[in-house]
Amino acid sequence: MRATEITKTYANHKALDRVTLEVPEKSIFGLLGPNGAGKTTLIRIINMITRPDTGEVFIDGHPLTREDIGNIGYMPEERGIYKKMKVGEQAIYLARLKGLSRADAMKKLKFWFDRLEIGSWWNRKVEELSKGMQQKVQFIVTILHEPKLLIFDEPFSGFDPINVNILKDEIRYLNEQGATIIFSTHNMASVEEICDHITLIDNSRNVLSGEIHAIKDQFKTHTFNLTYKSEKKLSELLNETQYRITKQQKLRENYSADIQLLNGSTTNNLLTKLLPEVEVIAMQEILPSLNDIFIEVVNKNSYSHE
Amino acid sequence: MNKILLIIQREYLTRVRKKSFIVMTLVGPLLMAAMILLPVYLSEVASGKMSKVAVLDETGWFFEKFKDQDKIEFYYVQGDLATEKSKALVQGDLLLYVPLPELNIPVNAELFASSQPGLNVRAYIKSVMKNIVETKRLMAKGIDPEVIKETKTKINLVTIKVDETGEEQKSNTEVEIGMAYLAGFMIYFFIFMFGAQVMKGVAEEKSNRIVEVIISSVRPFQLMMGKIIGVALVGLTQFMLWVILTFVFIGVFQSGIMGGDFGTVVQSQQEQMATASGGASGMDAAAFSQVGEVLGGINFKVMIFSFLFYFLGGYLLYSSLFAAIGSAVDQEADTQQFMLPVSLPLIFAVVSSSVVIQQPDSAFSIWLSMIPFTSPIIMMMRIPFGVPYWQIGMSFGLLVLGFVFTTWFAAKIYRVGILMYGKKVSYGELWKWLRYRE
Numbered sequence: 001m002r003a004t005e006i007t008k009t010y011a012n013h014k015a016l017d018r019v020t021l022e023v024p025e026k027s028i029f030g031l032l033g034p035n036g037a038g039k040t041t042l043i044r045i046i047n048m049i050t051r052p053d054t055g056e057v058f059i060d061g062h063p064l065t066r067e068d069i070g071n072i073g074y075m076p077e078e079r080g081i082y083k084k085m086k087v088g089e090q091a092i093y094l095a096r097l098k099g100l101s102r103a104d105a106m107k108k109l110k111f112w113f114d115r116l117e118i119g120s121w122w123n124r125k126v127e128e129l130s131k132g133m134q135q136k137v138q139f140i141v142t143i144l145h146e147p148k149l150l151i152f153d154e155p156f157s158g159f160d161p162i163n164v165n166i167l168k169d170e171i172r173y174l175n176e177q178g179a180t181i182i183f184s185t186h187n188m189a190s191v192e193e194i195c196d197h198i199t200l201i202d203n204s205r206n207v208l209s210g211e212i213h214a215i216k217d218q219f220k221t222h223t224f225n226l227t228y229k230s231e232k233k234l235s236e237l238l239n240e241t242q243y244r245i246t247k248q249q250k251l252r253e254n255y256s257a258d259i260q261l262l263n264g265s266t267t268n269n270l271l272t273k274l275l276p277e278v279e280v281i282a283m284q285e286i287l288p289s290l291n292d293i294f295i296e297v298v299n300k301n302s303y304s305h306e
Numbered sequence: 307m308n309k310i311l312l313i314i315q316r317e318y319l320t321r322v323r324k325k326s327f328i329v330m331t332l333v334g335p336l337l338m339a340a341m342i343l344l345p346v347y348l349s350e351v352a353s354g355k356m357s358k359v360a361v362l363d364e365t366g367w368f369f370e371k372f373k374d375q376d377k378i379e380f381y382y383v384q385g386d387l388a389t390e391k392s393k394a395l396v397q398g399d400l401l402l403y404v405p406l407p408e409l410n411i412p413v414n415a416e417l418f419a420s421s422q423p424g425l426n427v428r429a430y431i432k433s434v435m436k437n438i439v440e441t442k443r444l445m446a447k448g449i450d451p452e453v454i455k456e457t458k459t460k461i462n463l464v465t466i467k468v469d470e471t472g473e474e475q476k477s478n479t480e481v482e483i484g485m486a487y488l489a490g491f492m493i494y495f496f497i498f499m500f501g502a503q504v505m506k507g508v509a510e511e512k513s514n515r516i517v518e519v520i521i522s523s524v525r526p527f528q529l530m531m532g533k534i535i536g537v538a539l540v541g542l543t544q545f546m547l548w549v550i551l552t553f554v555f556i557g558v559f560q561s562g563i564m565g566g567d568f569g570t571v572v573q574s575q576q577e578q579m580a581t582a583s584g585g586a587s588g589m590d591a592a593a594f595s596q597v598g599e600v601l602g603g604i605n606f607k608v609m610i611f612s613f614l615f616y617f618l619g620g621y622l623l624y625s626s627l628f629a630a631i632g633s634a635v636d637q638e639a640d641t642q643q644f645m646l647p648v649s650l651p652l653i654f655a656v657v658s659s660s661v662v663i664q665q666p667d668s669a670f671s672i673w674l675s676m677i678p679f680t681s682p683i684i685m686m687m688r689i690p691f692g693v694p695y696w697q698i699g700m701s702f703g704l705l706v707l708g709f710v711f712t713t714w715f716a717a718k719i720y721r722v723g724i725l726m727y728g729k730k731v732s733y734g735e736l737w738k739w740l741r742y743r744e
Binding site: 044047048049050069070072074075076079080081082083084085093094096097098099141142 | 309312313316320510514515516518519520521522523524725
């Protein structure tokens with residue numbers, strides 16, 4: 001799926017400003033950004049719920065049509081189900097609207113209700129369920145017709161950590177079955193380990209886009225965490241122009257220090273320096289979390305605005 | 307097409323299974339049955355007791371003049387008021403005391419009773435006394451009461467309605483007025499009640515965001531029509547159940563609870579009512595058959611068929627507009643500003659109803675019964691008085707055109723509105739939506 005140069009203006013503000021992004025087939029794609037950045041607007045455009053002022057959305061290389069929408073499963077941020085209806089009845093109804101036969105719908109629902117262990121909710125009204133429970137129902141309804149593209153808007157907002165993990169596993173499972181998945185969220189940590197591609201939207205613009213490891217590489221600071229034993233102070237051993245100690249603390253028996261490599265020095269250089277004096281217990285690279293990248297980019301972005 | 311059926315099915319089933327629907331369906335006919343039966347029952351209870359009346363008449367005018375009635379017996383006593391009173395009351399009887407008047411004409415009397423005497427007792431005593439006193443007074447003035455009786459005239463005005471084929475039919479305005487009001491108000495009530503249900507449903511789907519999920523598999527028009535048709539079926543179901551249950555309840559009350567002779571009481575009550583309303587004070591049975599004749603004069607086939615047609619047509623016309631309102635607002639509370647212009651024609655029709663019923667064939671009435679926005683109510687009010695078929699046909703046709711137009715109009719607003727959030731909607735905005743292209 002590809003969206004090119006999407007612009008959408010509401011009465012007094014630009015919700016999207018020439019946003020271009022590409023979602024590779026069968027990827028798990030994270031659409032990230034702070035609240036109000038335009039994520040939901042973009043998703044609504046992909047679903048043909050709203051029309052863009054300019055720009056176009058392509059699927060499998062051709063412009064998006066109504067028929068394609070049938071192959072999209074969309075789970076809105078919250079709600080999206082009838083409160084007064086019983087869970088089972090509602091699931092069958094929505095599945096049949098999506099074109100499944102009654103028998104088919106029953107079979108698939110049974111599978112998914114068992115899988116998520118919510119079979120006992122079948123005859124309960126939706127309004128009796130908690131927000132997280134409702135979202136589970138909504139999740140099943142969204143994926144039931146096995147769409148090729150799944151779009152989740154803030155899928156984890158109502159869940160406890162256990163259910164977040166269950167849901168993540170299911171999403172990975174669906175991805176393995178061949179579905180392309182788009183997440184939209186402002187909660188970076190929740191999608192960090194599951195996404196393989198991300199796009200960061202801030203202030204209606206696409207500010208960062210790409211494969212997640214590439215982005216992490218791009219933003220890494222060459223900082224390593226070192227656990228060691230030593231009588232001497234590290235600052236006495238290391239040359240300040242080449243190594244900067246950003247953090248240091250005493251653990252129970254050992255010391256820990258974050259060391260940033262400057263001016264082209266390598267880990268091997270560092271070790272060569274340290275080994276004669278210090279007992280190295282562990283060393284590992286500190287990669288920036290998506291959260292750090294997000295904050296860095298957003299801050300830089302807002303400075304450049306001023 | 308299949309999907310519209312699914313939507314209709316859901317709308318219908320979820321509504322019919324609601325507690326409020328079941329309660330309404332049961333309570334409506336109970337109220338109707340109670341309204342018909344209660345007056346009969348009450349008068350039955352009141353007049354059911356046998357009353358014995360002792361008459362202590364100091365004037366002697368009324369001796370042997372009170373005759374035993376169905377539920378009243380009279381006997382005559384003489385003596386002192388205090389002793390006769392206690393004697394009668396101890397036996398559970400009443401005492402009618404007519405004292406000797408100062409001016410020689412007995413116009414005052416006292417009725418002593420241990421419990422409140424029935425209306426029938428009081429009414430009978432009054433009418434007998436009035437008759438006797440009047441007769442005596444006439445004689446005192448030298449007028450023979452027989453002469454007065456002979457000069458009394460009763461005018462029996464029977465309206466004969468002549469239809470196109472020249473066939474004559476006795477008609478009776480009072481019965482027709484009743485039918486006209488009933489039909490008109492029922493249509494009004496149904497349009498508002500079920501139109502509001504459509505509006506609420508649409509607004510709920512919008513604020514629930516369920517539309518965003520469904521819209522990928524269903525076109526907005528299908529969603530709107532599915533809801534409108536589903537609710538229409540709910541309305542028809544409710545109406546049918548009301549009619550059937552009302553009859554069932556009346557039947558059950560008549561045969562079971564009140565015993566066998568109740569039916570005849572109801573009938574005689576109906577006869578009395580018919581007599582009163584028909585204005586014919588002659589024989590009950592004759593008047594009753596006259597009402598029957600009048601009811602026969604109203605063409606019930608046309609009446610029922612038109613009722614269903616106008617109910618559906620009027621409902622379709624208005625509910626699509628209500629659906630458009632529901633789609634345009636973010637919250638149900640915001641519907642007010644758009645409700646007024648939409649319901650204005652309906653309210654106007656109801657306000658004009660008395661004028662229309664007085665002159666069902668005036669130009670004003672005919673025009674209102676042609677304009678689709680008022681015709682469902684106004685034409686239903688005219689039909690009991692007889693309306694030429696061509697007028698009904700034309701009104702039908704215009705109504706169909708009307709709802710095709712409003713549905714088209716509403717669909718245009720609906721498809722934009724249902725997916726639009728966070729915008730304060732004005733009439734200018736709606737105008738813009740109308741001109742959007744798909």
